[in-house]
Amino acid sequence: MRTDMQIACRYCHEGKMSQEFYNETFKFGRSSLAVEGLVRFRCNHCASIMVKPSQLEHNSELIELAKSASPSFVSLGTLREFRMKYNLSQREASKLIGAGEGAFGKYESGENLSAPTAKLIRAALTYPEVVRLLADEANMQIDFSDVHPTMSSPIS
Numbered sequence: 001m002r003t004d005m006q007i008a009c010r011y012c013h014e015g016k017m018s019q020e021f022y023n024e025t026f027k028f029g030r031s032s033l034a035v036e037g038l039v040r041f042r043c044n045h046c047a048s049i050m051v052k053p054s055q056l057e058h059n060s061e062l063i064e065l066a067k068s069a070s071p072s073f074v075s076l077g078t079l080r081e082f083r084m085k086y087n088l089s090q091r092e093a094s095k096l097i098g099a100g101e102g103a104f105g106k107y108e109s110g111e112n113l114s115a116p117t118a119k120l121i122r123a124a125l126t127y128p129e130v131v132r133l134l135a136d137e138a139n140m141q142i143d144f145s146d147v148h149p150t151m152s153s154p155i156s
């Protein structure tokens, strides 16, 4: 991304805006996420800030990348895969992991998980033994003869 570009300031009409790099900390789940290398324009006269669509795109990519590296991150695809693999409704999946009744519905509509919950779901997706243990603890019957194979299954 070019850093030497200058544009006339549309706010004060006197200064020039040039691109600068900046860092920002976002709230993500219960933790905060520091993202470096974000870009925006700043005016050398009035200090107004402007973000062009191409910069916004660049920034969003960096933020998404940082999110996916966070321990609290579980993608929507992973959540659905987990429920499909063990034939669980949202309500059953919530009960299984010991969360509130509506928890999975919230996760699947984009609410952030806590890092321990995210770890538990990732472990349960990969290892049916984890689900067996959780099902015992929650007094749930899960038919493991009908577990759907997924991309995340270990190769046996």
Ligand SMILES: [Zn+2]
Pocket (backbone or CB within 6 Å): 009, 010, 011, 012, 013, 014, 015, 016, 043, 044, 045, 046, 047, 048
């Ligand atoms: Zn200005």
